[in-house]
Every structure is written in C-alpha cells, then in structure tokens.
Amino acid sequence: MAGMKGLKKQRRIQIIAVAAVALALSTGLIGYAMRDGISFFRSPTQVLAEPPHENELFRIGGLVEEGSIVRGQGTSIVFNVTDGGGTVPVAYTGIVPDLFAEGQGVVAQGRYIDGRFEAVEILAKHDESYMPKEVVDALKEQGVYRDDAES
Incomplete structure (x- = not known):
C-alpha cells in the first residue's frame, strides 16, 4: 500500500514542477512582449529637443517628407x-510597406545614432486609426495633419 501513496506524491510534485516551469515561461514571454510594447514613442521634434541614448530602442513617427526618399543599393532607403x-533623417535596409510614400504617415522603430535614426522596422500608416495618437497629436499641433475626410 505504501508504494501507491509514494507514487501519488511523486506525481503531484511532477505536476507542480511542470506548472512552475509553465508559469515562469509565460511570465517571461509576457515580459518580453511588454518590453516590445513599451518601446517609447517620440516625434521628430522631441528627438531633436532631447536626443535619446544610442542604445535606446524607440519609435519615431510623423510624415515622410516630400522629396526626401532616396533609394540606395538593394533594399536600403533613406528618407x-x-x-x-522637426525633421529627422531615417536610414533603413529592408522591404518597406506598400503604403510607404512621401507625404504619408510612417512609424519607424530603431535607434537614434549620430543624428540619424537607424530603423530596424518601418510601419506605414495610412489613416488615423493606425497612426498612434501621439503622432496625430504632434502633427495637429504643428498644423501638418489633415483629415482626409475634410479634403
């Protein structure tokens, strides 16, 4: 009889151990996902006013300046x-989204190094529902943002 009881106890310990590992993993994953979501957003004016540390990953957003897109070798692009x-130059290597165009909203994730934003990801935004509220507010504040519905 005693052997049976020991087996049950061992089984319970295994289940607890598995649950603890699963909990630790999910906590880690949530933390990782949150970390990505916490990458701070800044407008070009804010970046120029107080340049972030070179190691800091953040998002910059605004409009792609008219006449500023320069395509380089392969998939490299500067705009x-x-x-x-404020206006900040952005360098990126990779495929830009279909909606990426001059005069359109854009959000780029990356780092600000030596006066240039080195992007690791470009997200083109075509309307207010995609554009972070901070971008829209910053653009409206500067009198640049126009609602397509109005025009």
Whole structure:
C-alpha cells in the first residue's frame, strides 16, 4: 500500500514542477512582449529637443517628407520623417510597406545614432486609426495633419 501513496506524491510534485516551469515561461514571454510594447514613442521634434541614448530602442513617427526618399543599393532607403516642427533623417535596409510614400504617415522603430535614426522596422500608416495618437497629436499641433475626410 505504501508504494501507491509514494507514487501519488511523486506525481503531484511532477505536476507542480511542470506548472512552475509553465508559469515562469509565460511570465517571461509576457515580459518580453511588454518590453516590445513599451518601446517609447517620440516625434521628430522631441528627438531633436532631447536626443535619446544610442542604445535606446524607440519609435519615431510623423510624415515622410516630400522629396526626401532616396533609394540606395538593394533594399536600403533613406528618407526624412517630419512633424512640421522637426525633421529627422531615417536610414533603413529592408522591404518597406506598400503604403510607404512621401507625404504619408510612417512609424519607424530603431535607434537614434549620430543624428540619424537607424530603423530596424518601418510601419506605414495610412489613416488615423493606425497612426498612434501621439503622432496625430504632434502633427495637429504643428498644423501638418489633415483629415482626409475634410479634403
């Protein structure tokens, strides 16, 4: 009889151990996902006013400045992001989204190094529902943002 009881106890310990590992993993994953969501957002004006540390991953957003897109070798591209008050040059290598165009909203994730934003990801935004509220507010503040519904 005693052998049976020992087996049950061992089984319970195994279940607890598995549950603890699963909990630790999910906590880690949530933390990782949150970390991505916490990458701070800044407008070009804010970036120029107080340049972030080179190691800091953050998002910059605004409009792609008219006439600023320069395509380089392969998939490299350089363009300016502006909010009307400030303009920051952005360098990126990779495929840009279909909606990426001059005069359109854009959000780029990356780092600000030596006066240039080195993007690791470009997200083109075509309307207010996609554009972070901070971008829209920054653009409206500078009088640059226009609602397509109005025009």
